[in-house]
Amino acid sequence: MKNRARLTDVARLAGVSTATVSAVVTNSVGTNIRVSAETRQRVWDAVAQWGYVANAAARTLAGGKNCILGIFTYEPIFPFQHNDFFYPFLVGMEKEAEALGYHLLLFTNVMNANGLRSIYRDDTNLLMMVDGSILLGLNDNKEELRRLQQEGYPFVYVGRREVPGTEISYVGCDYAAATRELICRMVNLGHRRLIFIGVPGRMEGSIDRENGFLQGCRDCDLPVDPHSIVRLPPNAITPGFMQEQLDLGFTGALIEMDDQCQAAFLSLQTIGRTVPQDFSIAMLGQPHSDWENSQDWTMFIMPRQEMGIQAVRMLIRRLSGVAEEKPETMLLAAKVVEGKTIAPPSMR
Amino acid sequence: MKNRARLTDVARLAGVSTATVSAVVTNSVGTNIRVSAETRQRVWDAVAQWGYVANAAARTLAGGKNCILGIFTYEPIFPFQHNDFFYPFLVGMEKEAEALGYHLLLFTNVMNANGLRSIYRDDTNLLMMVDGSILLGLNDNKEELRRLQQEGYPFVYVGRREVPGTEISYVGCDYAAATRELICRMVNLGHRRLIFIGVPGRMEGSIDRENGFLQGCRDCDLPVDPHSIVRLPPNAITPGFMQEQLDLGFTGALIEMDDQCQAAFLSLQTIGRTVPQDFSIAMLGQPHSDWENSQDWTMFIMPRQEMGIQAVRMLIRRLSGVAEEKPETMLLAAKVVEGKTIAPPSMR
DNA sequence: CTGAAAGCGCTTACAG
DNA sequence: CTGAAAGCGCTTACAG
Numbered sequence: 001m002k003n004r005a006r007l008t009d010v011a012r013l014a015g016v017s018t019a020t021v022s023a024v025v026t027n028s029v030g031t032n033i034r035v036s037a038e039t040r041q042r043v044w045d046a047v048a049q050w051g052y053v054a055n056a057a058a059r060t061l062a063g064g065k066n067c068i069l070g071i072f073t074y075e076p077i078f079p080f081q082h083n084d085f086f087y088p089f090l091v092g093m094e095k096e097a098e099a100l101g102y103h104l105l106l107f108t109n110v111m112n113a114n115g116l117r118s119i120y121r122d123d124t125n126l127l128m129m130v131d132g133s134i135l136l137g138l139n140d141n142k143e144e145l146r147r148l149q150q151e152g153y154p155f156v157y158v159g160r161r162e163v164p165g166t167e168i169s170y171v172g173c174d175y176a177a178a179t180r181e182l183i184c185r186m187v188n189l190g191h192r193r194l195i196f197i198g199v200p201g202r203m204e205g206s207i208d209r210e211n212g213f214l215q216g217c218r219d220c221d222l223p224v225d226p227h228s229i230v231r232l233p234p235n236a237i238t239p240g241f242m243q244e245q246l247d248l249g250f251t252g253a254l255i256e257m258d259d260q261c262q263a264a265f266l267s268l269q270t271i272g273r274t275v276p277q278d279f280s281i282a283m284l285g286q287p288h289s290d291w292e293n294s295q296d297w298t299m300f301i302m303p304r305q306e307m308g309i310q311a312v313r314m315l316i317r318r319l320s321g322v323a324e325e326k327p328e329t330m331l332l333a334a335k336v337v338e339g340k341t342i343a344p345p346s347m348r
Numbered sequence: 349m350k351n352r353a354r355l356t357d358v359a360r361l362a363g364v365s366t367a368t369v370s371a372v373v374t375n376s377v378g379t380n381i382r383v384s385a386e387t388r389q390r391v392w393d394a395v396a397q398w399g400y401v402a403n404a405a406a407r408t409l410a411g412g413k414n415c416i417l418g419i420f421t422y423e424p425i426f427p428f429q430h431n432d433f434f435y436p437f438l439v440g441m442e443k444e445a446e447a448l449g450y451h452l453l454l455f456t457n458v459m460n461a462n463g464l465r466s467i468y469r470d471d472t473n474l475l476m477m478v479d480g481s482i483l484l485g486l487n488d489n490k491e492e493l494r495r496l497q498q499e500g501y502p503f504v505y506v507g508r509r510e511v512p513g514t515e516i517s518y519v520g521c522d523y524a525a526a527t528r529e530l531i532c533r534m535v536n537l538g539h540r541r542l543i544f545i546g547v548p549g550r551m552e553g554s555i556d557r558e559n560g561f562l563q564g565c566r567d568c569d570l571p572v573d574p575h576s577i578v579r580l581p582p583n584a585i586t587p588g589f590m591q592e593q594l595d596l597g598f599t600g601a602l603i604e605m606d607d608q609c610q611a612a613f614l615s616l617q618t619i620g621r622t623v624p625q626d627f628s629i630a631m632l633g634q635p636h637s638d639w640e641n642s643q644d645w646t647m648f649i650m651p652r653q654e655m656g657i658q659a660v661r662m663l664i665r666r667l668s669g670v671a672e673e674k675p676e677t678m679l680l681a682a683k684v685v686e687g688k689t690i691a692p693p694s695m696r
Numbered sequence: 697c698t699g700a701a702a703g704c705g706c707t708t709a710c711a712g
Numbered sequence: 713c714t715g716a717a718a719g720c721g722c723t724t725a726c727a728g
Contacts, residue, residue, distance in 0.1 A: 004476070006705055017715045022707060033708095034713055056477040057408035058705035061720045066405070066477070067457065077442055084432060094425055098456040106452040108445045109415065121401060125352070129404035129414070354721055365699040370723060381724095382697055406721035409704050 005050035014039075014046035021046075025054065060129070069097055069315060070130040072107045074117050074137025085288065086136060089158060092308020093134065100316055105130050119144045127153060132319050134158060134311050138203065149327075154318045156311045160204045160331065169318065169327040171311045173302040175205055175284065178334035179212030179254060180219065182282040182300065185336070186252050187220040190344045191280065194222060195245055197255040197264070198231045206231075209256055209284045237263035239270040246273070251345035252280030258287040258297075265295060265341075276343035283341075298339035303332050353398035362387075362394035369394075373402065408477070417445055417663060418478040420455045422465050422485025433636065434484060437506060440656025441482065448664055453478050467492045475501060480667050482506060482659050486551065497675075502666040504659045508552045508679065517666065517675040519659045521650040523553055523632065526682035527560030527602060528567065530630040530648065533684070534600050535568040538692045539628065542570060543593055545603040545612070546579045554579075557604055557632045585611035587618040594621070599693035600628030606635040606645075613643060613689075624691035631689075646687035651680050 010025075011018045016039060023033040024043040035043075046052075060066040071077065071093065077086055097104050110126060112118035118141065119127055125148070127133045132154035135145075145163045148155060160172030186194060196213040198206050210229060217224045227248050232241070237260055245253070255261045261283045265275055273279055275295070283299035293299075314328055358373075359366045364387060371381040372391040383391075394400075408414040419425065419441065425434055445452050458474060460466035466489065467475055473496070475481045480502035483493075493511045496503060508520030534542060544561040546554050558577060565572045575596050580589070585608055593601070603609045609631045613623055621627055623643070631647035641647075662676055 004473070007707095008705080018706080019708075019716085020714060023714095026707085036713065039713085053474070055409070055705050057405045057414070058720090059707080060405035061403070061409050061704090061722080062706040063708075063720065068453065076446075077438075084435065087432065087435065090425075094454070094456050098424075098459070101457050103457050104454040105416065106442070106454060108442050109449050109451050111446065126401070128352070355723095356721080366722080367700085367724075368698060371698095374723085384697065387697085403721050406704090407723075409706080410721075410723040411704065 004055075005052040007052075007054070009050055010043065010046045010052050013049060014042045016043060025052075065131045065319070067101060068103045068105050068130040069093075069312065070105045070107055070127050070133035072110065072117075072119060072127060072133050072135050074135075074139045074141070076117075077106055077108070088304030089136060089308040089311075092305035092310075093312050094308075095305075096309040096312035100312065102131075102312070102316070107133075116141075119148060125151065125153065127155070132156075132315050134315055154315065156315045156318070158307055158311050160208065160329070162204055167327045169314060169329060171307050171314055171330045171332065172204075173307065173334050174331040175208040175334065176212030176215065177331075178300040178336060179209045179284055180216035181336050182254060182284070182298070183213065183216030183220060183222070185298075186254075186280060186282065186342055187222065189280070189342060191252050192222065192345075193249050193251055195227070195248075195250045195253045196229045197237065197253050197260055198229070199256050199260070200231045200233055206256060209254075213254060232260070234259040234263040237267055239267040242267040242273075242279075243271050246279070250279075252276075252282070252342065254282050254284055256284045258283060258285070261295075261297060261341075276341050278346045280342035280345070286337075293339075296340040298337065298342045300334040300336045302334050307332055352403075353400040355400070355402070357398055358391065358394045358400045361397060362390045364391060373400075413479045413667070415449060416451045416453050416478040417441075417660065418453045418455055418475050418481035420458065420465075420467060420475060420481050420483050422483075422487045422489070424465075425454055425456070436652030437484060437656040437659075440653035440658075441660050442656075443653075444657040444660035448660065450479075450660070450664070455481075464489075467496060473499065473501060475503070480504075480663050482663055502663065504663045504666070506655055506659050508556065508677070510552055515675045515677075517662060517677060519655050519662055519678045519680065520552075521655065521682050522679040523556040523682065524560030524563065525679075526648040526684060527557045527632055528564035529684050530602060530632070530646070531561065531564030531568060531570070533646075534602075534628060534630065534690055535570065537628070537690060539600045540570065540693075541597050541599055543575065543596075543598045543601045544577045545585065545601050545608055546577070547604050547608070548579045548581055554604060557602075561602060580608070582607040582611040585615055587615040590615040590621075590627075591619050594627070598627075600630070600690065602630050602632055604632045606631060606633070609643075609645065609689075624689050626694045628690035628693070634685075641687075644688040646685065646690045648682040648684045650682050655680055 007018050007021055011021045014021065020035055020039065021043050024035055024040050025047060056066040073086065093104060107126060110117045112121050119125060134156050136158045140161060142163050145168055146166050149166045149168050157168055157170040159170060161168055161170050183194060196210060198210055214224065242264060253264060255264055261281055264281055268275055268279055275281055283297045286299055286301045287293050310330060355366050355369055359369045362369065368383055369391050372383055372388050373395060404414045421434065441452060455474060458465045467473060482504050484506045488509060490511050493509065493516055494514050497514045497516050505516055505518040507518060509516055509518050531542060544558060546558055562572065590612060601612060603612055609629055612629055616623055616627055623629055631645045634647055634649045635641050658678060
C-alpha cells in the first residue's frame, strides 16, 4: 500500500533537485524561483511517468497547502430536525470547491468537555489541519471567533457576524433590504400602521431585520412608537396579545420566525380574525424545511446555495493572499415571495 | 498562527521522551509500550498545561492515524436533483463519526481527465490522505474497487457490490428479503400471477430484487415463466405493454423504480384500469426524494441512516485491525410500507 | 519501563 | 536558473 512515487523519485528521474520539482508541480515557478521551460517539461514528463501526486500530509506539514477547506458548524451539520437547513449551503460549497480544486473536511469530532461544539479543544485549534475553513451556525461563540481571527486563521462565516474587538469575513444575506421591501409592499396595499415582532435576544440577523423595519418605516412615512417593535417567544403571541395589537390600530405585522408567525395566525383565528382579510402577516425569512409552507406565507428566501458558493470563493481569495489585509464582507439579496398572507387592510 | 505546543514541549515539561508522550497520547500504551501510571499522569498534566493537541498532518505523515474518514461518491454528494438521496446516509455517518471521534472528509476534487469522478488520478490514490473511506454511488467503477482492495486500502461500500476477482466490505440493504415479503403480501391478498419489471442492466441491487422475486415465487408456489421477468426503461412501459400483461393473466406487478411505477400506473389509467382495483403494483424501493409519494405506493424503504452508521462502524473495525483478515459484509432489512397500490385481484 | 534517533514526504530559505 | 540541506511535528523500530 506504500509504493507511490515520491518527490525524490521524480527528481531523480528528471535529473533535477527536489526543490525544482516542488516548484514546478506547485506552480510556484515565477514567484521567486525560475525554472527553464525545458527543465519544466522534463519534470512534468517524470511526474507523468511515475504517476506522481503529492502527499497531502507532507505538504501541509512542510507549510504548504493541502487543498482542503474545512466546514465547521455550531450545530450538527446534518441535523435530524430542521432536516436540511444547511443543505443548500453545502450544495453551493461542494459545487464551488470542486470547481476550484478543493476537498471539503467536515469537522464532526468537535465536542469539547462541556458537550458543546467548539473550535478549540484543550486550548488548541482543531481547524489547523486544513488550509482554511467556512463556519456556519446560529449559536456562534464570539470568544472563539475573535481568537481565531487574531491568530490569523483564514475563515469565512456564512451569515453576518459581529465580533466585539475585531472584524471577520462573512457572506451574509441582506435581511434589512428584504424587510424594507416587504414593508413597501404592505404600504402599497394601503397599510399605515405595522408592527415588528422579533425573536428575543439580539442576534445579528434579528438586528438587521429590525433595522430594515425602521428604515422601511422611515422611507414610507410610517409612524414608529414604543409599540411598534416587540420581541416575544411564540408562546407569548397569544390571542390576548393579538387583540391588543388590533386595538392599537395595527393592520399588519412583520414577524421574524415561522413559529411566531404560526402563533400569530392561530391566535387571530381564535379571536375570529382571518389572515389576510383582517390582518396581514409577512414572514421575515422562510419556514423551516420540515414545515410545509402551510399558509402560503408572504416571506423572503435567502439564496443559500449562492451564499455557499460565495463563501468558498471568498475563502480562497483569502488563501491566495489577495484579501490578506482586511476582512471582506458581502451581503446577498434575499428573494421576496408573494404568498397569501398579506392583503389590503380591513376597513372595519 | 504558529505558536501551538509541540510534542517536544510536552515531553520536556513532563521530563520524558517524545516516544513516551506519543505512546501516552495515542493510547497505544499497552500495545508493546508500557508506561507507568505515574509517568502517564505527568504526561497528561503536561498536555493539559500546554493545551497540546497533535498536529494532524505530522501524525499522518509519520504513519499514524489522522482520525479522518473519507467519503467518496461516484455521483456528486450534494446533487441538485434527487435532492437528498445521500442525505440520510450522511446523517448516519456524521452521527457515528462524531460518536467515535472522527472527522469526515468529502472528496469533492475527484474529477479525472475524462471528466469522471474517480479515485485514481494520474495513477495515484486520492483517498490516501485519510485513514480509510466510505464509498457510495450507483455508478461504481469495478476496476478501481478491485485495485483499491488489492492495495489494502481500508474502505467500506454502502450498498452491496460484487467486484470480479476480489471481495470487498459493504453495508447493503436486503432487497431480496423485502421483495419476497411484498410477494407474500400480494399472494395473501389472493394474487396468483405476478410479474417482475426491473430496470435494464444487471446492477447488484437489481439482481437482488430479481432473486428475491424468484425466491418469493418459489416460496408461495407462484408460476414463473419467460414472461414473469422483464427489464424495461420507463418509456417502454406503455399502455400497449400493460394491456399485454393483463392479457397474459398477470394481476399485479413488482416494479423496481419510481419512474417505472409511474409509467405503469398511467398506462393502466389510459386503458381504463385502476390501481389497485384492477391491478396491483408494489414498488421495490422508495420514490426519489423530489417526488412526493403521489400514489401512496406500497413499497419498501431502505434504512439509510442506519446504513451510514453501520458503514462507519465497519470501517473503524477495519482500521483497528479487528477485521483485517477478510472483508466483512452486512445486509440491513428494508421496511415494507403498506400503501394503497395493492389490493385483492380483480375478479373480472 | 523509557530514551535517542531515524524517517515519513514535502517546502523553503539560503547558497551558488 | 538550480542544488544541498534544514526543518515541519509526529511515530516507530531499536536499544537499553
